[in-house]
Amino acid sequence: MPDIIVPGMNATDRTSTLIRGGRIIDPASGLDATGDVLISDGRIKAIEVGQPLSVEPDTRVHDASGCLVVPGLIDIHVHLRDPGQQHKETIRTGSMAAVAGGFTTICCMPNTAPALDAPEHVEYVHARAREAGLARVHCIGAATLGRKGLTLSPIESLARNGCVGFSDDGDCIENPDMMKSVLQACAATNSVFMQHCQEKSLTIGSVMHEGAVSLKLGLRGWPRQAEEMIIDRDVRINRDIGCSYHAQHLSSAGSIKIIRDARSRGEPVTGEVTPHHLLLTDEACLDYDTDAKMNPPLRTEADRLKLIESVADGTITILATDHAPHTMAEKQQPFDDAPFGIIGVETALPLYARALVESSAIDWPRLIACMTINPARLLRLDENGLGRLEPGGPADVTIIDPDHQWIIAPEMFHCRSRNCPFNGWTVNARAIATFVGGRPCHVLEDSRFQSPA
């Protein structure tokens, strides 16, 4: 698997960087201690928790006291809309947004136009990502040609050309026989398959969770079973195949039980959640707010609490965003007509902190694991040293100020779109610096990182 090299690693910045006195959290090694991290030649040169590292000449020194120093965050579920829908987002704006949110690696879904179902389309994304020179961008290849669910895409050659997983995201693979073929092909290349779990026949015209709120609003409901029965089916099909199977953007409490049962039998099944499903319920739709229109839909308080519990008990091990940019004009329509989805990479960190750490469901090291080493292992990015802090490994490092209080204001985002239901929320925690391959790709203005100590 080729590593996507960012320019920072090609034209190596010879200046060393010392991140001094932060709380270093590396879940992969179990490290959680105050100390120094030295970055040099794009790699982590030293991690020292005993005594301060000595400063060599020409070393930039950052005071990270009170901050968390963690492996660069990894988001395995973003939509970059490029190629084909650059009016919503481009690989460049998406990468800018990602590093601003603390992400050093993002994986883009294949529902572009054309779909990422051929090596040349994948190469296009890689080339644009190199030009942008910010986050590492990996591709999730389309599992079927054009994501139509009819013909298997060239999974082996896509994997060889850098696809780190496969999905028809945006659409579910409906036909069970096709599902079987996809799982077999992914298993043969040792790749993860990521399912968008949606039984179509139960969701025709559906725009929000089916319940009292949808009844009141007169909007067509989307039952939980639409998600649950696909996971149930896929787990059954996969039992004889043993592919790494990943259920995307979970919304329903019932889905958690299916995943927990499969995992307790030792099957290679994982699931991800999103910030919005952990923080919002279908009541966010009460105003016909199209920024609350998601696929899968926001569900009830009971579902929301169950999803949080599932992260706490280890059933769900991956925190993603499903970053889905849409323009104002597209969202400014009657609820039925507006597209599904919200942007997420610039707000995921504080929102997950709100949902999981501030609620005492989990602590920071576990939150960081779900956003670094766990997704890295699922997509085998850890084989390239991503998702951990390790001397000799790539210097993808994020510095988080857990007490930085700020107000979410989408007009300030780097993302090209503004579809964000958290507008105006006061949140805590922010990525104040993001290093990709040793390069400072994001340094928050007005933070102490701007003028190194």
Place this chain on the structure above:
Amino acid sequence: MMHRVDTMTSMAMTRQQKDFLSLEHCSPESIIQLLDRAESMLPVVRRTVPATPVLAGRTVANIFFENSTRTRCSFEIAAGHLGARVLNLGTAGSSSSKGETMLDTVRNIEAMGVDAMVIRTDRSGGARFVAENVRCPVINAGDGTHEHPTQGLLDLLTIRQHIGRFEGIRVAIVGDIIQSRVARSDLHGLVSLGAELVLVGPPSMVSDQFKEVACGPGSVEVSHELDPILPELDVVIMLRVQAERGSSISEGYTEGYGLTGRRLEMLDPGCIVMHPGPLNRGVEISDEAADDQGRSVILQQVTNGVAVRMAVLSSLLERP
């Protein structure tokens, strides 16, 4: 989250003053005020008193993104009685059929200078969407399967005229509740005024969760059987099965839920029969029930509709 809820509430209140979008957001007092105002308009509708052109020189645009005859005519007559000019815009042959968005259509009409818009759309929340995007008052003339608040008001007026009160009265709404915007407006209005409501229909058309939809001193029950509840009713409102919204009339529907001659006999002598129209005679309502001189108040509902729409138009547009 609290911050957001607070904003929503205050926005809804502001909107309620500019527009008339739902009965859910009307206080019981404001509903009663509108009913009183409508009652005072009735002599004009019945042509016994000449109209006062309080809206002379004003223009009301009837913008119907979905077909309607009864409601559009009713609004047109109501606006005419008040002296307003009426602009009628249907979607067939209009820019909408050429792909113009709803937002562009209403902004163009607004730019021409109108004083109010009456919006009918097949999109739930569509009238509110328009209201959020234009400065003039917007009246919801039916938005998808959400609400039809002037129909709700005219039903309330008709009930008040015959039963004389709302508190503790027993009202059944029978039929395709899930697809009905009329049922939702009736539900909000009746519950906020203290009535006991029974929603009746097959499980595919009535969900138990309707009990959680409305707030107020009244109550909501759900029943999948019509016969047992008939004798105790003060009002029975029959609804049409809305095939155009995907409902299908199953075999035995009339037998289970139609207001037949046999069921008419089971009603209390004081119980009135209502229907928002159009009637599917022989399906949800028999000829005997629809034309029953003593019980059927269906045409009176239509008359009240004009008065109610005059009340809404004048309360939103009259200059103090």
